[in-house]
Amino acid sequence: MATQQLVADNKQGAEVHHGAALCKQKCHELLAEFNLPKGLLPLDNLTEMGYNRATGFMWVKQNQRYEHKFKAINRTVSYDTEVSAYIENRRMRKVTGVKVKELLMWVRLVEMYIDDPNSSKVTFSSAAGLSKTFPISAFELEEKDQKEQK
Numbered sequence: 001m002a003t004q005q006l007v008a009d010n011k012q013g014a015e016v017h018h019g020a021a022l023c024k025q026k027c028h029e030l031l032a033e034f035n036l037p038k039g040l041l042p043l044d045n046l047t048e049m050g051y052n053r054a055t056g057f058m059w060v061k062q063n064q065r066y067e068h069k070f071k072a073i074n075r076t077v078s079y080d081t082e083v084s085a086y087i088e089n090r091r092m093r094k095v096t097g098v099k100v101k102e103l104l105m106w107v108r109l110v111e112m113y114i115d116d117p118n119s120s121k122v123t124f125s126s127a128a129g130l131s132k133t134f135p136i137s138a139f140e141l142e143e144k145d146q147k148e149q150k
Contacts, residue, residue, distance in 0.1 A: 006084055006096070007050065007059050014052035023049035027060060028141075035090045037122065037139035040112060042068045043079055051087075059084040072138035076101045090114040100124065 017026045023046035028038040030051055041060060048061040059082065066079045080097035091113040099106040111125040114136065122139060125131040 004082065006057065007082070010052040010055050010057040010059075011050065012052075013054055014050045014057075016048065016050040018048055020045050020047070023047070023060065026051075030058060030087065034087050035114065035117065036087075036092065036112070037136050037141075039070075039139040039141045040092075040122075041079070041083065042141075043083075056086045056088055057084065058087050070138055073134050075134075078106065085112075090117060100126075 015026075017023050024044065026049050027041055027043070027046065031038050031040060043060060043062055043066060045062050045064075045066070046060050047063060049059070051058040061082050062079070063081065065081055067076055068079065069076050078099045078101070080099075083095070083097035085092040085095040091111070093111045093113075095110050095112065098109045100109055101107075107126045107128065107130070109124050110127050112122060113125075114122050120136050121133045122136050123131050123133045
């Protein structure tokens with residue numbers, strides 16, 4: 001099912017926010033509420049952010065695709081114009097709109113999770129069933145984002 005249809009199906013009863021600053025703030029609050037690093041979605045130019053508490057479905061929209069380099073792990077991640085997931089404690093599943101560059105190809109991510117909160121590791125799984133684990137610290141907000149939050 002396309003992301004647009006998922007958003008439409010989950011929009012009724014959802015909290016929906018508009019405007020870049022408010023969307024970014026609400027996105028960070030949601031990630032923190034579910035014990036996920038705020039830097040997992042390092043998106044600045046959001047036009048819409050929504051969350052349906054009843055279904056656990058969340059989405060963000062932006063005008064154009066965005067590529068972000070996570071310097072600590074030397075990985076580039078591409079975020080489509082619409083990103084969505086079902087969010088729960090320490091986990092985002094059925095993720096759409098996120099790809100990571102592995103070697104010379106883009107791999108679609110479908111799940112991000114922290115199995116053991118004491119391990120300080122976050123695991124990313126691809127649609128092909130491959131997974132990689134990285135330190136949570138690689139996905140904390142970068143310094144410029146921390147200053148904007150204050």
